[in-house]
Each structure stands twice: as C-alpha cells, then as structure tokens.
Amino acid sequence: MESAKIIRELRESIGLTRKEFSEHIGIPVRTLEDWEAGRRTPPEYIPKLIAYQLKYEELLQNVSGHGR
Helix, strand or coil, X not given: CCHHHXXXXXHHHCCCCHHHHHHHXXXXXXXXXXXXXXXXXXXXXXXXXXXXXXXXXXXXXXXXXXXX
C-alpha cells in the first residue's frame, strides 16, 4: 500500500481533519496535504512511526480507562 493512502487511512481512523492531525503528530499541515495528495513522498519509516504513535496512544487510553 502506498504511503499517501496509509497516512490518510491512519488520519481517518481517528476522525481528525488534516489540520488537527498535523498538530497532533507534529507535522506541518502543508506537508501532510502534500503527502496525502501524492505530491511528495514521506520517508518510508514515517507511516510506520505514525501508526506506532497512534497505537501507543490507544493502549495508554485503554490502560488509564481500566484504572477507574
């Protein structure tokens, strides 16, 4: 699967706009737009790193949610 599609699907999976997602992961919104549009290709590790970050955040939410 190409990087643009992976990044877009990751963003959509957590229901954020491009602006919100770019702020969340710390990447300029223009860069994110270029990646999703296929105008630029991110380094190969970026989609994996974003997926890892989102999974880590999900796990933290699950752990803190069970402690209540």
